[in-house]
Amino acid sequence: MTVSTIAIRPLWLRVLQFPPTRIVLLGGIIFYMMAVNNGFMEDFKATPVVAIAITIGMGGLAMAIYAGWGRFIERREVTELSLPGMGREWATGALIGAGLFASCAMILMMLGMYRIEGLNPLSFLIPAVAMALSSGIFEELFFRGVVFRSVEDLFGSWISLVVSSLVFGFIHLLNPGGTIEGAIYISIEAGLLLAAAYLLTRRLWMSIGFHMAWNYTQSAIFSGVVSGGVTLPGLIRDVIEGPELLTGGSFGLESSVIALVLCTTAGVILLMIAVRRGHILPPPWKR
Template identity: 60%
Template sequence: MNTDVRSTPIWLKLLQYPLVRLALLGTPLFYCLGFSNAFMEENKGHPINQAIAAMSMIALAFWIYVGFARYIERREPTDVSLRGMGREVGIGLLIGAGLYTCCVLILMILGVYKIVGINPVSAMLPAVPLALSAGFLEELVFRGALFRIVEEWLGSWVALLVSSVTFGFVHLMNPDATLTGAIFISVEAGILLAAAYMVTRRLWMSIAFHMAWNYTQSAVFSGIVSGSFNEAGLIKPVIAGPEYLTGGSFGLEASLTAFLLCTTAGVVLLVKAVREGRIVRPSLARLKGDLPPVSQ
């Protein structure tokens, strides 16, 4: 950040205080997410309407995020810049789709997941707007706003804990959520998504992973997505087995299979972030609120 702290107006210093920034940025982003989720629910069976709403909310959320970065935080929003986006999106898509596919393959070997038929390819379309909405909007809220601001204030480890627990337990709002599912998501997804941000210092990889996981889960393997919905995808399965393998009503995120695979992948990325010196330590001045945000 190029802003000279000594020349920063008092009103801007107040707006740049971490808790104030969390409220000012997090609230409108969370409303975008909430509106998108509500619209998806009210327009089931109308994927075109859902896609228009999802893209509109994503565009609005990015406009809010970039504008807030430039005019309040006084930084260049490099965490959402387009340069290098393609590579990070590609890696995120591969990790997300690959991890979920590995989980299903393990269940198939164990005889828990059995393929009994194939639906028309058109069955894969309704999951597109849902995956876009969750991937973009949830990552802007939980990694772009919550993790990033807490990290600048209290350091990477506190930010990892706060963002992971918040992200996991927000899923308790879903209709078929379980406490086990919320705890598992806090660990497996909270670590993986935050670590992806720490390694790249950008949001694209975590956005792409989130989208690919949700889309593969629903559109390809007809799985339950985080206790929220269960739409028919490409594959017609019969899933029968203990809840610690299937995840029960919450879906595969609440299974030991997903927990072990995703947590392992997250720890690998976290170790990479540590080795590359990507960990932010809390600054005493920042703890007092005397410094502006860390430049990205």
Template identity: 35%
Template sequence: MKKKMSKSKGMLQNGRNLSARSSFWRFPIVWMIVGAIGIVLIDTLFRQLTERVDGVISLIFTLVMGFLAILVYKLTLTYLAQRSTPEISRQRAGIEAILGVLTGAIFITGSVFIIIALGGYSFQWASSANTSSVLVSIVGSALGAAIVEELIFRGLMFQAIDKLGGKLLALAVTSLFFGVAHLGNTGATIYSAFAIALEAGVLLGAAFLWRRSLWFAMGLHFAWNAIEGLLGIPVSGHSASGLFNVKVNGAVLLTGGDFGLEGSIVPVVLSLLISIPMLIWTARNRGAAVGNLPVSK
């Protein structure tokens, strides 16, 4: 009898230990950190590889990196957070990515044209540029950044904070962190970080809430960086050797100065004009959309 009681107590204790471990790994901050570390490690490894090769091979490495980063994200959410991942579903992935690219293209080209009209930018074709080389380099760089940053910020962080405190808190926290993450870039200031928090953090967060798709957010992010790079405009302080040489004139508040378009007031205003309708639509359709939103179990 004593042996049976001892065995039962041991089984109960083991069950409690397993339950405690399961609860630990399912805690949002834990799986957010684990997933982010995995994605950053993959990104770091493949960045070193792409720096050693040129042309199409570097683009292939970027695509492999993106695939592995998405796989790490899916495994993290499936086995640690223990929930499904409709936000990266292959169904409608193509159309969502294309819609995101179109939205990002309209946003960035609109911002650039306004600054041109106000005398802030002028462009001249870079005759010495190797078109194919520039395209491959900028597309690869923009694609890698879009995949990694969206998986971490809108994928892991947004949904972890959402689980803990709701969508508004998630939007505020991810936007703030997204701005702070760019403080180390060349030419960054407190204002540029604030501008990025509003124009990128809020816009990409609103886009994710609106479409409930990381493909859409990645497409928007990709078009943003790629178009800036192709135009030769610095991307958040990172100089770009694009297809054009850009001449900057006037106040930094208009042009963004050495930091690039993200430091301009123009995309800040335009991004809010795009984000607010997205957030209003999301709020009005919250009841109908709850079943489609990524929800941690």
């Protein structure tokens, strides 16, 4: 049945179903939409509610395009975006993301490197919402939904874990404050953790929740620099002083040993659970 079905599929469809084509076309569409949305966020940064509304609309459209590609081009059920269990998985990822960043900040406080000088009005919590939504939706659709799945189809989960993590980390060199050290740290700590969240559930909601919550907590609450890019004043007025090895310097806390240890440990734990659940896909020659 399967062989016959594949044999009668037209050539154009088989080309579109080829994983590298998925990366170029579907990935290109999502990446372009992310860039356009980032432009809108910059244009409407003085009116953050408008930026949030645009990001929700653009993010919903990106999800619809992703789901449509899976349904009509790949001819499969797009389980990674199915709604049952979405809230639970998103909330779990969000708790992990917010908890890990808060733990990093508390360690810096205990070391005397993070000092709170006061609080800003609650309205300072609003501007970072659009940024968190954008990074959580677009980046997870692209890096885990497109890149990870495509490389996994070709070479299996382990190689895909390495490749997608490196691509995810080094794409941050495009940020104004991007550094090689920051890119390497993100590849290890965040690339592993986010891919492990996907492997654990074989769905995107947990990684989306983590990504949103980490970035939002870092920017909106702790007023931190997000991956060498976003620098918005948040709720807490703080002063961070200490060696870049521990504070992350101008790149942000992702480039610190503290985040590297905590996030990598969490990622390894999730990955071990995913392995026990049998969610690791071997390469095609071993299937």
